[in-house]
Amino acid sequence: MPVKKRKLPEAENHETKCKITRPQIRGVKPISEVKQFSSKKCLAWFHKYADPDKVVGPEAMEKFCKDLGVEPENIIMLVLAWHLNAATMGYFTKEEWLRGMTGLQCDCTEGLQSKLDYLHSELSDSTIFKNIYRYAFDFTRDKNQRGLDMDTAKSMLALLLGKRWPLFPVFHQFLEQSKYKGMNKDQWYNVLEFSRTINTDLSNYDEDGAWPVLLDEFVEWQKARPASLRHHNSKKENEGEKQKPET
Structure with missing residues (x-):
């Protein structure tokens, strides 16, 4: 996903006009086999990358991709942005992050890495x-x-x-x-x-x-x-x- 370094609109409505219905996550293990999702941990994960305006911007996005082991131009990043319903390329707000990562049940880098194959598989649908x-x-x-x-x-x-x-x-x-x-x-x-x-x-x-x-x-x-x-x-x-x- 090419990252554009442009200013995030101050009063932008972060809801996109495209109404979409996302599928339930497939292949989820029984609760006894996986760690419980933690909103608090997910929020701390967001703040690891967020700037003082509570936005993950272009430079932090580069670090996020590096930690994830995915190039910013990889189509997986577009699929992830779709799950977050992100409004602007190169930026994730706190609301978008929490909404999307909660849906994916990911509260850390390792958790999201484990879902990369799933995100890729969605492109075949x-x-x-x-x-x-x-x-x-x-x-x-x-x-x-x-x-x-x-x-x-x-x-x-x-x-x-x-x-x-x-x-x-x-x-x-x-x-x-x-x-x-x-x-x-x-x-x-x-x-x-x-x-x-x-x-x-x-x-x-x-x-x-x-x-x-x-x-x-x-x-x-x-x-x-x-x-x-x-x-x-x-x-x-x-x-x-x-x-x-x-x-």
């Missing part, structure tokens, strides 16, 4: 992944902007779809040369739907469908490319997908 994908839009955008700037959009799409959508490298090329400077919420949501429903050769794309213009233009751009280049890229992408492990 199509419904949960969709919720995380949608959550990422509001989580990563600048709060004074309605959409994502294109650099942020490309980075987050690479994190979320780079190893799940064979056409992503081509779509990334399209965004690189396009006139678009950003991506709005409708475009963001539809990119995921497009990646899930449209064939790699675009054979089932309906030009009269209710897709955003951005995706219409992507299809036109891809079809206008030399056939040899399209087929070469498609073959390369499919081979890459077989070789790449899930992140």
